[in-house]
Structures are given as structure tokens and as C-alpha cells.
Amino acid sequence: MLKELWNDAAGGFHPASAPDFLPEAALKEVQLRRLRAVVERAYDNVALFHDRLRERDLTPAAIQSLEDIRHLPFTVKADLRDTYPFGLFASPMSEVVRLHASSGTTGKPIVVAYTREDIEVWSEVMARTLACCSLHRGDIVQNAFGYGLFTGGLGAHYGAEALGATVIPISGGNTERQIMVIRDFGVSALFSTPSYFTHLVERASELGIDLRELPLRVGVFGAEPWSDGMRSHIEAAAGISAFDIYGLSEIIGPGVASECPEHHGLHVFEDHFYPEIIDPETGEPLPDGEEGELVLTTLSKRAMPMIRYRTRDITAIIPERCGCGRSLRRIQRIGRRSDDMIIIRGVNIFPSQVEAALLAVEGTLPHYRIILSREQGLDQMTVEVEVTPEVLSDQVRVIEDMRERIAQAIERILGIRVGLRLVEPHSIERSQGKAKRVIDQRGD
């Protein structure tokens, strides 16, 4: 690959992006070839997968077409926990060059492994992700994803370097130093969780620094669901274009799918990660366009192949071709996870619905959290909302009016009346990684 030939203009073509533009037939040919190889590899090297195929009287020879993938058993998160720490590895440790782990909220963490080839694929898909987000050589990139066991920091780091950008490996936390670096180093792109960036924008404003006047032009956000309203807020407050990226440790980390400048769905790097949408109740595949649970198969992973991994993320495949020219299919932005759902008094609630109500009333998204408790056997839900300088008044009546408007908006969207408590700024803990929006104190 001749670096001299790279077109480094903004939004220009980066050679790593070539597979994004494969004709459909060529893409399917690559997918089938890789699918057959990865199934064979898992069958030969992972006892759990081998046994599951044998139980169904299947062998890797059953895969004659991409559609045959539906005959294969699903892999779920519990499989990773049950085989903790190394039970799903398909490579001997002598070929594994990296381990990451994600802290589960309950029980043991899950461990994921990479061979040298896996790291190269990861760097490639992250470079393609960042090219998709309009980044290029010459960009100064502040990587505020956490470095360490979490895949976000190192995944984004390798991708940005592969792209040829200048990487500042600042990791998460120390918000004031982050702001100083953005300003002093002329940072043009920043990576973080959307909730941490919201916090950063708020802190910059408190310090009297206007991010809109700085060279920062792109934000790459992932690791948690965020709404379009939050996007508008972030874009206006920081004067940037905000891109949503998607990934999960079990598959590779960040780099599974990315928005392009059309900002309409996320292109799945499906030459490496084969997407399916299934009915979460029956497990049956759903046609493109229908909403269901995203299932991913790693087509080229060596150390830890994942066959039909159930992500718990709810989305749909967008069947139309994208205006950006990429032939990769897109998934809708993920607004909710099937395990994000709160059931309270028989009503299904997603935190994103509470977010929508807050945005509708305040115009911007305040920090909030949802507390679930049980009083005399009855489930209670209380939303705590921080008072921002924008809505603060010297008059009690004005604040009580706003409180009532929020309560009504939440009731309209959820269909039930919930408790609402206004709290002081900064009283809700800021996460440096994924925001924890729901505190369940019901104790079962």
C-alpha cells in the first residue's frame, strides 16, 4: 500500500475503506468463504460449539450458503460466563497476544482474546470506522475512551493510528485537563461516551471556554445508547458533527458498525461481522427492515470466534442503499437494549423514553437517573433531574411549573405517573465510561 497515494482531504477515500464499496456479489462471496472457515475453526477448536453442533447432527459441511447460518445454534453472554475465563478460545495461548475483559454488572467478567491477525483486523475496521466518520490523516485526535481492560480505548487508538491521525491517548477522566488539551493542542476530533462528552461540554461552559470557537469539528461517540435529541444538543453546544459508532467486546470491541456523513444508520463492516435480525422471543430470523434483536457472527476472528452471538441490542437492517456510496448494509441507531427494559407495575419502560420527555421540556438533556424502589410491595419509579443554569429561576413558581411540565411529559410518554425529584447540579455521579442511568433498589 503506497501511502503517497492516499487522498487525505476531508472525507477522502482511505485505502482501508475499499471493502466498504464492494459490489454486493463480491461481498457475499467473501462472507460465505469466511463463514465456512470460521465455523470449521470453531467446530475444531471450541468444545462448546463442537458439542452443540453434534447435538443437532450438524457438521460445518451444513453451511452451503449464507442462508444456512440459521441452522447454527446461538451463542449468548452466559456462555462466556460459564466458560470463564478461557473456555471459548480457539487459539492456543502461544498465539494470543491480547486479553480484554468487560466487567459484568453481575457475577464474573467476560474475557475476550485476540491473535496478532485479530488485532490487525480490529485496527482495520476501526480505521474504516474513523474514515466513515470523516476523519483523515492530519486530524489531531483526543481519545477519551478508557484505556485498559475496556476495549474502547485501545481499539480506537489502533484505528486512529492506522488511519494516520495524530492520537492523544488521554483516556477517560480529569475533565479539566481534557478541556485544556482540546484547547492547547488544537484537537480536531474527540472520542468518548456521549454522556461523558455532555459532562465535558458542561464543564467547559462553567470554566468560560466556548468549544465552538476551537478547531474541534468531529465527535465519535459510542459504548452506550444516545438519542438524536442528545446529538443535536451536543452538536450545537460544541460546534461539531457527532457520529455514532457501535461495537461490543464479545465481537471485537468498537469497530463493528459506524455512521457515515449521511447520519442515517450505521454501516456494519459485514465483510468481518455478519449481521442478522431475529425475533427475540422465537429466535426466528426477520427480514431486512423489521425490528428485532441484532445477532452477529465474527467471520474472520481467530482467537475467539463468535457464532450467532445474541447482542440483546434492538435494531433493524435498513434495506436501502446509502447516499455515501458504501455497499455495506446499515443498522438503525440502537436506542435500547432488550435488557435495558424496566418493567414497573406491568408497564415496559426504556430509559430513552424518559430522555425524550426531558428533552421535550427543557430543550437540552439534563443529567438524570432513574431510581426503582419498592414501598409496601408496590414498585415505585423516581426520576432525579439536575437543575441546570438554563432552567434555574429566582422564583419558586417558575421552577415548580417546569417540574410539573416534566412530570406531565413523562406521564404522556410512559403512560404512568412517576415520582420526580429536582436535584442540585453535579449531585448525580458522572461516569467516565458508560452512564449508569438506572438504580434498582428493589432487591430481587
Next chain:
Amino acid sequence: MKLNQLSLFLENRPGRLIEPTRLLAAEGINVMTLCLADTAEFGILRLIVQNPTRAAEVLNAAGWAVNLTEVVAVEVPDQPGGLAEVLGVFEQAGLNVEYVYAFTLRREDRAILVFRFQEPDQAITALQASGHQVLDAERLEALVG
């Protein structure tokens, strides 16, 4: 002729009032008077301080939500009928008082009334027309300092 009043949102629980006042003390900013409006859940602390712009900066940087509002301060004799007389002016002018609080001066037998109006300019016009002393920041500083 108007004064800048700082407002702060406080949760109604023990210890909340002390933090902002400590911040101001550390900056050497004197609180001339305050008024706390409270509900079961929260309170709004309103402050008249020596240097409201600086005080707002200090509180903002420490992460407090601060709001600056223009209020009208009137100097009256510290004696029976002082408040009633001024209120009579507003009644005449048909002006609604949102809230009021007061403080007296150590050295003189004067009291300062702080009023919040939706239309502060009309209130100032009415007060001046009836011969009342409306305070600006400089005059207040001179009286208190």
C-alpha cells in the same frame, strides 16, 4: 439603578446552605443580605453580595447553577410605616411585587428593602417620582462598606 441578585438552587436537606457561603467567604465576598424561599423538596437562595459578577463566576466554576436577576433596592427610614409607605407607591402604580426582603444598616437608622418585579423599570420610575431613594450598586457599597 438596579441591583444584581444571585439565585442558587439548593436541595432541602442538612448542610446544603453552607457550601456556597463557604465558597464566597474564601473569595472574601461579603454577603449583604439573603432570602431563602423553601419548598418541601428544594430551596432557592437569593443573595445580595458585594461583587455579584465575581461571586457568580466563583460559584459557576464550582459547579453550582447560578442565576442573576435584577432587583430594585429602596432606602427607607428604619421606623414604623417605612415599608407601608413604599408599598403604597406600588399600589398606586398598579405594580405587583413578586417577593420582598429587607435589611437594616448598622451605622445609620436606615433600612434597605429589596423588591423583585416583572417590570423593574416601571417600579423605579414610580419610586423616583414619589421622591424615594433607589439604590444602585455603588450607593449600596458606600452605605455598607
